[in-house]
Amino acid sequence: MRLTCWGAAGEVTGSMHLLEIGPRRLLLDAGLFQGRREEARRKNEHFPLDVHDLDAVVVSHAHIDHTGRLPLLVKLGFAGPIFCTPATRDLASVMLPDSGFIQEKDFEFLKKRGHNHLAEPLYTAHDATLVADHMVSLPYERPLDVVPGVRLTYTDAGHMLGSASVALDVADGGAGGRATRRVVFSGDIGRWGLPIIRDPKPPRGSGPADVLIVESTYANRVHESPVEAQAMLAEHVNRVAKRGGKIFIPAFAIERAQELIYELHSLERDHAIPRIPIYVDSPLAVNATDVFRLHPEAFDRSERLVRETDDLFRFPLVKYVRSVEESKALNGLRGPAIIIAASGMAESGRILHHLRNGVGDSRNLVLIVGFQASYTLGHKLQEGDKEVRIYGEMVPVRAGVATIGGYSGHADRNELKRWVEGLGEPPRRAFVVHGETEQLQAMAALLTSLGVPRVDIPKPGEPFDL
Ligand SMILES: [Zn+2]
Ligand SMILES: [Zn+2]
Structure with a gap:
């Protein structure tokens, strides 16, 4: 197995992680880089992978920093399934065309200022509507083989309607007598007690997770309740x-x-x-x-x-x-x-x-x-x-x-700790993503203090053999 973080690596936005499992290629999220317009635009337009090599995409939740490059993926010729929860599918059907509309406006803006070397927007509202053709919705806690030998289970992340954490049980067949290896991707972790949505439910396996990819947005902050x-x-x-x-x-x-x-x-x-x-x-x-x-x-x-x-x-x-x-x-x-x-x-x-x-x-x-x-x-x-x-x-x-600070949708330091503890045993290895430098380091220190033996803060495009 090999993991490469292509977005939300050393920063918050652009969530996208490639998991190679033997010959299979699975993408976790395909989010848009956001922030300063021209810098974000430059990062978004260079898609680092050949989309024809991808077998499937697994999406954690509907926020644009996790889904906003799906229309681009489809525009570039991706033909496989995009897995998400039912609510994420429907929210994305509203949010992605809106994002396409913003891309069109941004393109016009840059063109007027003579900055634009591109012939067309990143994608249009119409491109975004085509994503729905690929979406396969999977409810929480209904395991499904998404590619041969890889079983996906969603649990509630408690961050927004439909938000999920991802557990992938990978048939290993290798040495060590263990039949499967478990990769957990936190998605964005929400909070206990938020209105409407349920509390976060960390995906708990029968043993420790082999690999944890975890967010760190507010790893050194404490929110109001x-x-x-x-x-x-x-x-x-x-x-x-x-x-x-x-x-x-x-x-x-x-x-x-x-x-x-x-x-x-x-x-x-x-x-x-x-x-x-x-x-x-x-x-x-x-x-x-x-x-x-x-x-x-x-x-x-x-x-x-x-x-x-x-x-x-x-x-x-x-x-x-x-x-x-x-x-x-x-x-x-x-x-x-x-x-x-x-x-x-x-x-x-x-x-x-x-x-x-x-x-x-x-x-x-x-x-x-x-x-x-x-x-x-x-x-x-x-x-x-x-x-x-x-x-x-x-x-x-x-x-x-x-x-009023208490409506934040992101777990604070104490809630991140509670979530990691909720996994059961400490994971064997962790990768910290989706945070600014200070938060990434705070999360890495927290994981170490919770007994995770190996913690990395990946750089964009840096491959890790697992
Ligand atoms: Zn989010
Ligand atoms: Zn996010």
Whole structure:
């Protein structure tokens, strides 16, 4: 066996790992590199493998940094199956065409600036729709031979709807008397107690895993708990409603937006917040919410709201906004309201016109519920800038700004430790991926302290014989 990490190696995005098992070639994830536009573009356009040599792709979850190069793979002629969970398949059917649309826009942007040496976008929205032809959905904990001699079992990763950790049991037949070897790929590890979705379930084998490929996004951070997050949300809604203000929540359209709707639904049922209107103003979020409705099998039945309601996302206070006219009409809204709109870092999308219209009013609140990268508008607001640039104009900030950290979808240091311990015995060997340098090193140290004898931080394209 041989492992080569081609993406999320020494960094977070671009997740893609090649596993060669005898003559078979299996790809784990085919994610897009994200970040600074031109650098990401350069990394994405040089696909390092001949896609005709690949037998199958196994996808961990629908986030674009794990699926965003699937359309490229298909465009380059990949003809094999792409395995994923049923919810990942449906979310990808919404998210990949959206990514294709962004690729088309990026291409136009670069062409206008004379930077572009390419004749066409990386892929188009139409290319992205063709991925669905290849997708074979496999529910959690239903083992399946994906290529001869390799059995795949998904377990819930607790990170987003449909997210999975991957266990591959490889028929070995070699020396040592062991019939199989086990490779575990964590995918992105979520958290215990997140709304809607179930808790992470580390894939536990009958003995130690032979190889673990594990993420490290927040290996040296500790988050607030999801329970504290709900209480903080209630407190903000009550305070701002009392003073007649609006709450603007920049939110990622998939998962975070649905979690917020769910949390507000919970609070409303418990009479913990006043009855003020809630607008979900993002066509992608509205589409993704429809996908959530189709996948109750992935919901956490131990949560009261899941057990007690038939539709988590429909209740009298919530309104879904698709059209631009309706979205603009919200600017004239009087009285308290909650507006959830993309993008999650307030860099683009409809949240911008709401912020332009509302950050000058001291009754209002901008509520940050997700990670804000440096230099983004969300980050500037979070840092307390008194004036921000929106649509090229400086706008004074008089609204309050607050952050709730507890909704992060990524395991923190303690949760990563809990997950690794949940594997049973320490793996014989581990590869740390999906993190910045400091986090990769923190995760490597954590694994060593948990008794993993051999830990590597792979470089992109560096092969390891297993
Ligand atoms: Zn993810
Ligand atoms: Zn990721």
